[in-house]
Amino acid sequence: MAKYILKRLALSVLILLGVSLIIYVLIRLMPVDFIENKINQMNQGGATIPQETVDALYATYGIGDDSFLGIIQGYLNWLLNICKFDFGTSFKYGLPVTQVIASKMGVSFAVALIATVFEFMIAIPLGITAATHQYSFRDYLTTFLVMVGISLPSFFFGQMLKNIFAYNLGWLPPTGMVEAGSSSVGFALLIEYVQHMILPILTIVILSIGPRMRMTRTNMLEVMNSDYIRTARAKGLKESKVINKHAFRNTLIPLVTTMAGLLPSLFSGAIITEQVFGLDGIGNVALAAMNEGDIPFIMGYNMFLALLSVIGVLLSDLMYAIVDPRVKLE
């Protein structure tokens, strides 16, 4: 086990190195005067980017030195800084990138966590009924609805919800985290948060429920065809017991592993949904930063996402081995 974990960790480091190389190459493909233009634009737009920040950026990325040695040196320098968790200073916020990411992560995580809980709570029962009533009307209906969910573009669906429930019916607030100029505290503030979170969470849940439900259904079908289910039925167990105790427990294996893989991605933020509902989460912040050309932030955000997905893969592999004793680690 220890050997396996070590091997996987080494592999993850290798993957991160590869990702960092690609991201570094991407930023070096931008011409210097383009970066300068962007900085000037931001300065004119009201931001004040101190010259030291710009110099620090140039120094860390080795921008300006286009010789082969310069690029290699720039990459190594940048890598060294990353190892120290130093992604430079964000142009837009004037704070270290890591600090900006850390401060915005909470909102995204809260939204994603609640959405994921709902998603599993709805998707698992749906998947099970679809599987136990295979080829019935119920099966086709859930499959159809789930397909529609997969096919909806998040921006379109989010805007539709916003238009209907916020603007036309006026039941829920359209954007933001709290009412503009709100001064509520304590419980009232919590209520306000909840009201603002309903639509974004609804969007995320409906859009992501499909794959989860399909997975449950496929696994359930597979389990239902196995010998021990026949045995359970043959010895006269109640159908509900067969399904809940024998079949469902075994479909949990893939579900738990995906859950573990999902955990890190909860921090990454839903770019589009957050943009549509104006949430102050990391996805929306990153989108704004990218549109304005906040290069240190973009680089940091991309590395952050890559790190999260590497951890996700690692966790789900390990979880698989822990949950299912039949899996042998090599």
Place this chain on the structure above:
Amino acid sequence: MKKRVLLSLRPTDKKGIFKAYIAGKNEKADDMDLYEVFDIIEDIKSDKAQVLDQTDIDRIADDIIADKRDAIDPEAESSQMAEDIKADKQANAFSEAEAEVLGAYIDSCEKDDAEIIEEANEIADKMNESDPPAVEDDEPHDKNVKLMSPTMMVVRRFFRSKLSIIGLIMVIGLFLFSFVGPLFYTQWGMSEPDSSPVTEYAESTFTFVVNGQTYEVRQSTESQSFYNTLAPASPSHPLGTDIEGYDVLARLMYGGRVSLIVSFLAVFLITILGVIIGGIAGYFGGWVDNVIMRLCDILMCLPGIPILLIVGFILDSQGFAESESRIYLLMTILSLISWPGTARLVRGQILSLREQEYMVAAEAMGYSAGRKIFKHLIPNVMPQLIVQMSLSLGSMILYEATLSYLNLGVRPPNSAWGTMINIISSNTDVLKHYPLVWVPAGICIVIAVLGFNFVGDGLRDALDPKARR
């Protein structure tokens, strides 16, 4: 005679069908001995169990065996054969002429040479006059027999599912709408504003207080707008106009062209890259496989949209900011980082196919690696590949729409479905009061993605019926 597969049978005259099947297997059914017949019956029992029910099979098998036993009687044999062949000539899918030749051959045992030659000449003449039998061979002669090639069976299974038919209709409808539509709907072009001036009235009130007295001033302004913007639906603009005065319906059609073409190109690129790279990894194994799989891991960890945002910057800096080819370049780069999914699929399949007997045979024949990969392995991965392609078409359309919605992809005045929705991200007025401007584009995206997903699902079930059971 081509090898055919029997599919659905009507209950009448199953004996004939059975014989037809045996004939299909072994050119001349009646030359077989009893043991061969037994073998084939076993075969049919295992293969065709779903088609015929068990009692039928047994009854028919008994019939045939009884026939055979009779036929073993040496005297009865030749006349029996002649009768059988004449009776079965249609079931056997022999042409009339062929059957007569055979009949003549059997009769010949009892005739003298001169007669035979005469008859043979007659038959030969007949055959020359009649059409070549090859054409008839493709048509089932017995009404009870339905002959189907494997492709036909896939098509049939595909069309049996209602969802896949709906999906196909959706996709074809959108293609017609985008590619044929503009040929008939010619009033407006993609970026041709309706420049009929419209008079707009605006009213504003403001109040002020002088010496404790409140005055209210109502100001009414009349202005001439240059373009007929945000027009409601009317005969000249079935879906109204957007904020620039462009006709929404025309933009939907032209936008569909871009969205569909771009997604197709991206999917083809991903498939080609995935097949080549995955094929190499799966076939060679060892360190080649290792390197490629690590590369896949790296690419799979790259965040899609944020990376494309950076790439969008680079394209801007290289002077592609307003270019029409921008979206093509973006989607090319998206393909360059999205091939690992396909590559993994191909690799996995090839790893299992590599161990099959026919690959050992190919090895023994001394074929080159390229021939083995692309002629023997890839065709066997095709079913899964086709399914993967149709499903990823949907996701590519979503990607393209998202990019255009974020103003990264197609930018105005060019049109794409995502671009048409982009306006509401900054303009709440349009979002609230002019749904005709953006809702149709969203519906088109949903229809396209849904259609491709339904077709993909249907194809999966049709190509691999075992997967669902």
